[in-house]
Amino acid sequence: MINHQTERKIxxxxxxxxxxxxxxxxxxMIPKPLxxxxxxxxxxxxxxxxxxxxxxxxxxxTFAKTIAGGFIxxxxxxxxxxxxLTGGTSxxxxxxxxxxxxxxxxxxxxxxLSSVTHNIVQLITINLTIIQETKLLYLIPLLIVLGIIxxxxxxxxxxxxxxxxxxxxxxxKTSH
Numbered sequence: 001m002i003n004h005q006t007e008r009k010i011x012x013x014x015x016x017x018x019x020x021x022x023x024x025x026x027x028x029m030i031p032k033p034l035x036x037x038x039x040x041x042x043x044x045x046x047x048x049x050x051x052x053x054x055x056x057x058x059x060x061x062t063f064a065k066t067i068a069g070g071f072i073x074x075x076x077x078x079x080x081x082x083x084x085l086t087g088g089t090s091x092x093x094x095x096x097x098x099x100x101x102x103x104x105x106x107x108x109x110x111x112x113l114s115s116v117t118h119n120i121v122q123l124i125t126i127n128l129t130i131i132q133e134t135k136l137l138y139l140i141p142l143l144i145v146l147g148i149i150x151x152x153x154x155x156x157x158x159x160x161x162x163x164x165x166x167x168x169x170x171x172x173k174t175s176h
Contacts, residue, residue, distance in 0.1 A: 017061045037150075046058050055099075058096075069084070083126065091118040098113065108152060119146060119147045
């Protein structure tokens with residue numbers, strides 16, 4: 001039997017996951033100049049969770065929104081979900097490492113690092129699983145530039161989000 005406090009925390013995590021999933025689906029509908037360019041706005045939620053000292057919740061939301069997003073968009077058994085999982089996991093690991101190592105980077109800097117990592121890991125995943133062509137690696141400079149731009153945007157939104165919402169306090173309220 002789940003106690004009331006645990007039940008409320010599960011509901012809060014579900015709400016945060018639904019919010020991230022909504023952003024994920026909305027972002028899928030935005031026209032892209034190139035098929036592989038995406039802002040990665042769900043990382044606003046993930047990085048905010050991490051910087052609110054909620055790493056377990058960040059991990060849960062990362063995997064839940066990726067898997068649920070794959071089901072909703074019909075891409076669960078396609079390379080898209082594999083790329084989303086590998087890129088999202090690598091970005092999450094970079095964010096966690098920077099947060100726990102007390103790196104000198106701001107939240108925007110951490111967002112840029114995780115975005116660049118996400119792009120490069122996805123390219124390596126494509127190279128290892130779908131297109132085994134070394135010329136594909138020539139895209140790395142472009143993906144670094146795109147990662148810097150999208151990481152800056154996502155980091156800036158994360159900064160704004162954190163100045164207006166204290167997720168830790170909201171989460172802790174559920175235990176009362």
